[in-house]
Amino acid sequence: MPPISGKKRTKEIAIRVxxxxxxxxxxxxQGTTMAGWMRDLGLGVTPMKPADPELVRALGRIGSNLNQVTKHVNIDKALDENVLEQIKAIRVSIDALLNEHLRGES
Known part of the structure; x- marks a missing residue:
């Protein structure tokens, strides 16, 4: 990607690893080249990890379950034991997803 300022990059930095x-x-x-990625990191660009399709699908299922629970509560105007169990199940699903996709990363 060309520099934003329009100036040509002429300086080089070498590191040993x-x-x-x-x-x-x-x-x-992340990105097309190691140099571009490292330059972005050094200049304060926050890298964005692409969304994991399985995580997006799992969140969609959780959202669907939450909508069903919300509809039930709005119709019955009460929180019965079934609704509370559904909410607990949703919380367990969210915690599992966080552990798998976010907390477990190094």
Whole structure:
């Protein structure tokens, strides 16, 4: 990607890394090139990880369940044991997704 300022990049920075560090950098790399990714990180650009399609589907199912619970509460105007169990199940699903997709990352 060309520089935003329109100026040509003429300066070079070289760094040395171990094999392990290089492997870790490659696993974390986002974007088209290592240089572009590292430049963005150094200049304060916050990298955005692409959404995991399975996570999006799981969140959609949870949202659907939550809508059903909400509809039930709005129609009956009460929280019965069934509704409370559904809410607990939704909370368990959300916690599992957070553990799998967010908290477990290094």
């Amino acid at each position: 171990t094999e392990d560090e290089l492997a870790k950098l490659k696993r974390r790399q």
